[in-house]
Amino acid sequence: MGSFKQGACNRKGRVIFSATGVEPAAIYQYQWFPRWVISKLLNPCKKVSNQKGIKYSDWCFTGKITDNPKKDKICELCDKEGLRWEFEIKNDNNSETLIVGSSCIIKFSEIIVYDEHKNKIIDKNQRKAHLDNERKVYIRELSLKPLRILYITGKKHYRHRIKQSVDFLKEKNGFRSDHLLFLFKKMESLNIVYEPSFYPVYLGDEESRTQLEKIILFDKNALVLLFNSLTSAQRKRYNLFNTTQNND
Ligand SMILES: [Zn+2]
Numbered sequence: 001m002g003s004f005k006q007g008a009c010n011r012k013g014r015v016i017f018s019a020t021g022v023e024p025a026a027i028y029q030y031q032w033f034p035r036w037v038i039s040k041l042l043n044p045c046k047k048v049s050n051q052k053g054i055k056y057s058d059w060c061f062t063g064k065i066t067d068n069p070k071k072d073k074i075c076e077l078c079d080k081e082g083l084r085w086e087f088e089i090k091n092d093n094n095s096e097t098l099i100v101g102s103s104c105i106i107k108f109s110e111i112i113v114y115d116e117h118k119n120k121i122i123d124k125n126q127r128k129a130h131l132d133n134e135r136k137v138y139i140r141e142l143s144l145k146p147l148r149i150l151y152i153t154g155k156k157h158y159r160h161r162i163k164q165s166v167d168f169l170k171e172k173n174g175f176r177s178d179h180l181l182f183l184f185k186k187m188e189s190l191n192i193v194y195e196p197s198f199y200p201v202y203l204g205d206e207e208s209r210t211q212l213e214k215i216i217l218f219d220k221n222a223l224v225l226l227f228n229s230l231t232s233a234q235r236k237r238y239n240l241f242n243t244t245q246n247n248d
Helices: 024-028 037-040 047-048 102-107 125-155 158-174 177-189 208-219 220-227 232-237
Strands: 005-009 015-018 059-067 087-090 097-100
Touching: 037 087, 037 097, 037 102, 037 158, 059 208, 102 125, 125 158, 158 177, 177 208, 177 220, 208 220
Parallel strands: none
Antiparallel strands: 005 015, 059 087, 087 097
16 A cells, blocks of 8 residues: 655645555545545646636636536535536636636636636626626537437427527526426437526516416426426515425
């Protein structure tokens, strides 16, 4: 079994070990280490070295976001576990990248965030709004991918309904409940994988609200399909609880 060599402390003063000469099998015997330590031992140590005296102003948000439903990554700046949305930052000097949570980009205000005109965003609230919007754009794109598959692989008469739904989404930032039900049922019938929580339900007018109310009252199976698309505020409004798993 290899031996651990004590290394430097990270920003929080916790001791980090170098992985020189340590076999993965040996590392797993150290079950009492937190998962983030084991992760860093098994991964290249370049990430660890970056935490020593990191100069945040050398780093910028690349615009790349990745959805990680498994939540098995840690933020490489603050070690927070269970990262769902991975934001990538890059060191302009050496092109090294780190995966971090959006809250760290907001918290470490020297990390550069550019707006669409390549201007640096300084204000904390504006940085948050920008990152939130980037995530929304990314989720929108993730939601459209399965619909494109449905458009290509589904029956030809689906196409008009799909286009109608997407046009409505672009105008209202949400789907009508009946549109969404149609899309979900057809995707399920063709085994197209989709994440219901990426498809917001529009309830901004009387007609949309009445549609959903009818589903709640008369079609429990449809409600199960739609449940994960409803926000917690929408569920609360209609007293909907525990119908199915919440993936928020
Ligand atoms: Zn963090």
